[in-house]
Amino acid sequence: MAGSKQEVAVAAARGGSTASKPKASAKVAIPQLEWNQVRPAPVILVSGTETFLAERAIRQLRDLLKAEDPSLEVADIDAASYAPGELLSIASPSLFAEPRLIRIAAVEKCSDALIEDAIAYLGYPADDTYVVLRHGGGVRGKKLLEAVRAASGVAIEIVCTELKRDSDKHEFASAEFRAAGKRVSPGAVRALVSAFSDDLAELSAACAQLASDSADEITEVTVQRYYAGRVETNAFAVADSALAGNYGESLGLLRHALASGADPVPIVAAFAMKLRTMAKVLGTRGGSGQLAGQLGMAPWQIDRARRDLSGWTGEGLGRSIQVLAETDESVKGAGRDPVFALERMISIVSARGTL
Template sequence: MAVARGAKAPAKSAAKVAIPQIAWNEVRPASVVLVSGTEGFLADRAIRRLRDLLKAEDPSLEVTDIDAASYAPGELMTLASPSLFDEPRLIRVSAVEKCTDAFIEETLAYLAYPADDTYLVLRHGGGVRGKKLLEGVRAAAGVAVEVVCAELKRDTDKYEFASAEFRTAGKRVTPGALRALVSAFTDDLAELSAACNQLISDTTEEVTEVTVERYYAGRVETNAFAVADSALAGHYGESLALLRHALASGADPVPMVAAFAMKLRTMAKVLGARGGSAQLAGQLGMAPWQIDRARRDLAGWDGQGLGRCIQVLAETDESIKGAGRDPVFALERMISIISARGTL
């Protein structure tokens, strides 16, 4: 079985695994695609990449979503049954680690007779629930593949991930810049990816350690997202202390405001949206993990307060870019209003 560099498959008996095990960036169409592992960011990427591959092959692809935790008997067979126009179908199943007994039984039966032109994606985030189903999928040679999305714990794995982000975009980056990025964003793969993509979109020349320092100075100790997360959660004193520490370490106010802007824009998109994260992802142009995170950030917020904070954010951005005399005061004022969820 093939497992690409950076992807770690859980220890399993070779006799029980008859299907290919591949990394997230090697995902390919199969009748059944098991996306396993605890790294939700990579799992979301793999599923999105598969959807894009299938869409490129046939734009008429029909995409539907199932929540395995609330599965209704017969749901899978209904969605997989031949359609009037015979278009290909992608059925994405979330929360397989919380699936019902009916889902296990019906999916095991489906493995024996998968529908034509139908791609069933099973997202299992870990745990013992659904073990019988996992064993059945892993024994389905010629029918299924497994995409292993294990957490990237080693810095070398994160370094390779960041390097691939730049390589895919055709952007040159120095080893020192990669090391600096990994050091600054070692705790969150999603934020590491966001930082890479910001540098890719904002810079025209080779990304160096100096570039990273200019954008993300002080993040090794305190990064802008930590300040934003603390303020959004209503922790004014803590967020103010984090801000001052970051500025004392050389952080630039511009990327600090950019981190808040990214968070607030995402929250505004998700506010009031109904449906599962996988279902909303396509509608909002976001990854499911972004929707889940925004929903956690929105706890205690309302639309009026969010609107007020977005207005203050725009004022702060203008102030630190030359319209105001004291960028630090502007940042502290913004944090006090955001920490109060727009009620000040």
């Protein structure tokens, strides 16, 4: 029966997961702040994989300290080539007692000497001295990170994690315009994020350019005028529109993508990723953080799949996964008209599997 096939399709897409739950992280005794909440402290750990946000946070800290005292001295240390005693030497009081900012880069590549000296420094931080430890991720330096995170009253942590969700990138872009005192339409923000979703630095630069060049409200038309070559349709834009039930829009996006030279295979792959993730999440209970280890997914992926599942049924999802498999075969050579196969898949997915 068709119903049983659809149940099999959903079950196959879900697959089995033997992933264990993530271990609880060590207790953190210091404040953990976002990149735009940076403030002075004797020791500031700037952690996370998002280099652009980390660099901006460190730059904002420097500007803040400079504004408080223009005589601020800035010193840089490379953690990978650190020499024993270097931190203590730079942090020692000077003749004129100027405040100091010591920036230690690439702590994820640090020498054993830095680990020892920095842990010792936590017990006796120098007056009017601010030490920034930039750790970009990985296990190297774990002992130092644990010591910093336990140094209550001495250290703070600025967490700069990668902005993966579209909503986070939208908020980032909107905040850039607010900081510049400019009004921006939601459509303009969506267009910018679509054009520069892979590079936060480029997204920030684009926001800055539009803010400086535009006197009135920044709209989607403004973005198109400046970045027409970058505002392109991608496979996930087609899939997102179809999953939301927007048949006309998704069909238009598909035809624009194909006219721009997009290959049908990655478009099908984008649908496959979305539908299989939805199948894994369908019917689950509990918070996304709790389910992440069980399903082998990031919490934000679970949250996104749950939003995508709005209006869907298990039967409709199973039907769509069946059509997806047929379309995959067609675009890879089994069918005579891959474009027709894509359009058929979009019509069924847009109807949430009810056609």
